Amino acid sequence: MKTLVLATAALALSTGFAMADAHGKTIRMGTEGAYPPYNFLNDAGEVDGFEREVGDELCARAELTCEWVTNEWDSIIPNLTSGNYDTIIAGMSITDEREEVIDFTQNYFPPAASAYAAKSADADVMGGVVAAQTSTIQAGHVAESGATLLEFATYDETVAAVNNGEADAVFADKDALVPTVEESGGEMVFVGDDVPLGGGIGLGLRESDTELKAKFDAAIQSMKDDGSLNKLIIKWFGEDANTF
Structure with missing residues (x-):
């Protein structure tokens, strides 16, 4: 499951938003x-x-x-x-x-597993370039693994980075990667063992x-x-x- 790094910047409230509570408000x-x-x-x-x-x-x-x-x-x-x-x-x-x-x-x-996916089962996920969604638990794991972390704002962009050759692999929730791999027609495969996070x-x-x-x-x-x-x-x- 994705875990984001906590942001500290304050964001302004839009005029029409009210703080809801558990007393019948939306x-x-x-x-x-x-x-x-x-x-x-x-x-x-x-x-x-x-x-x-x-x-x-x-x-x-x-x-x-x-x-x-x-x-x-x-x-x-x-x-x-x-x-x-x-x-x-x-x-x-x-x-x-x-x-x-x-x-x-x-x-x-x-709790569920994270996993690596790539175009080849031989992809170097420990020393190569690995894409992950920014501010996630997976991005933090890649940064500490020895691989070069390539961060993107969305999950779809991390997969695209592998497909266009920017990254050797993508690291994400396995539950999200399963349909991506299955729908790739054999173009993407899982690499290595699952990684328990979260x-x-x-x-x-x-x-x-x-x-x-x-x-x-x-x-x-x-x-x-x-x-x-x-x-x-x-x-x-x-x-x-x-x-x-």
Whole structure:
């Protein structure tokens, strides 16, 4: 799951945005909309994917009115703390670093692996050029691995860098890479072993929104208890996906 380096710049609130709470006001669900199958924009331009289905079900169980908004990954935490939306539901790993700034619900997706993909199984992922999305846990791992890190703003750009020869390999969530590799027609393959990173995915919230956190925690737990969360994980990530 992606983990971003915390940004410190303050962002201005747009005039019409109000800080929502758990007392009947609309809750704005912030996501990236560019990281399938977790979240993406469908042909109608609407947020879709695993997290859309999970988020809608959580809102229904918590008896909340929720709206979906998209935000670029590298400013997704500052826009939460500024009040532009009320949750982050965007494939975000729960980390100690991030918990210094925002709060998290319990995880709604278990810890999963990251992986390398390249045009050749012999690609040098330890000493070559490896592409990763900027401000992610994967980018941090590459920077410490001895490889040359090539960062891009979006996941799609990291894959394009491999295809056009800028990078020897891409390092990302394996769940995101699986469909990319499968749809490449043999042009891309996995390289080496999976790399376990992160501690599962949770909803990010402002530290002050304790009541909202409690509502979502209860809703997530109910989905775990009745098996509906595992069903959605399998639907979007396949029978071999990690489940609860």
